[in-house]
Amino acid sequence: MSTYKVNIPAGPLWSNDEAQKMGPLIAAAHQGKFTGQWNTVIEGQMSVVEVELQVKNTGKNEFKTYVLAGPIWSNDEAQQVGKTLAASYGAEFTGQWKTIVESVMSVIEIKYTF
Secondary structure, eight states, X not given: OOEEEEEEEEEOOOSHXXXXXXXXXXXXXXXXXXXXXXXXXXXXXXXXXXXXXXXXXXXXXXXXXXXXXXXXOOXXXXXHHHHHHHXXXXXXXXXXXXXXXXXXXXXXXXXXXX
């Protein structure tokens, strides 16, 4: 299975010991593996941890939820952008969406497989 690495925000991390403890938890939340690498990107405010992810998650378990998607103006647009937006969350688009604040914010339903 193909994999890739990304940096995921972790809030401020104050030491390597803390990063080594928190990194695996953050990685697991994103269905990935902590590589052991991390760095501070804004002193005292934000660090990132490097996580290795699979291109396609597999398993017999599923979880569906709605996530923010910016303003979506029509069902046609939702169907066009949903797959890409869902991929940015490491999930699949179910085809469902709704506007939660008119002209401001919509959500799409995504499905995680694990």
